[in-house]
Amino acid sequence: MEKSLLLQELPESSWPRERLLREGEKHLSDQELLAIILRNGSRQQNVMELAGSILREYPALYDLKHTTLQELQQFKGIGETRAIELKAMMEFGYRINRALQPKMGKIQSSLSLGQHLITELKDYQQEHLVALFLNTKNEIILQKTIFIGSLNQSIAHPREIFREAVRISAARVVLGHNHPSGNPTPSQNDLDFTKRVQECGSMMGIELMDHIIVGETKYFSLREEKYLK
Structure with a gap:
């Protein structure tokens, strides 16, 4: 029942989570990755549709990074809790991107x-x-x-x-x-x-x-x- 609510019109082979398990994260689209993060949609739209509506509003991911909690909550299906989770995910991704590989010294001899x-x-x-x-x-x-x-x-x-x-x-x-x-x-x-x-x-x-x-x-x-x- 839960999966039919999430992805009503998609065959099981196209569900983002299953595709990631089968093919790896690099083969997924932005919409599919965002759908996995969102986890579920609303009564009006499944999770893929919700992810698509967000990306249509912010076609450049750079702009999405700068959204506020209030702006995210304008989307039906995005309440305060989910908006907070999205902002935390964006900041964590930003910190990972800035992180440097640790070095433990250089081999001299x-x-x-x-x-x-x-x-x-x-x-x-x-x-x-x-x-x-x-x-x-x-x-x-x-x-x-x-x-x-x-x-x-x-x-x-x-x-x-x-x-x-x-x-x-x-x-x-x-x-x-x-x-x-x-x-x-x-x-x-x-x-x-x-x-x-x-x-x-x-x-x-x-x-x-x-x-x-x-x-x-x-x-x-x-x-x-x-x-x-």
């Missing part, structure tokens, strides 16, 4: 990165595999723990790394993990895993910049030691 990872990881009693995701300027835009393993090995899959890299549009990745024994010399498992990650990254156009293994006071850079080319 393997030495500085190794020292950073020693501080971060040396006290763990289990192996922690972390990934540092970089933009094209080698600025760290995210550091994330990918896996926490046993004392003897860290088992992870490259897809966990590159899923995150694609999500945030990273250009390069640096891996780091600790050896609780205190000896940062890489094991054969470390070398094999690094090779898999590098091969996957090459196919995706995302460079594995380095893999740094840390002990209690020392680090081992696979890039510096020529294991990565």
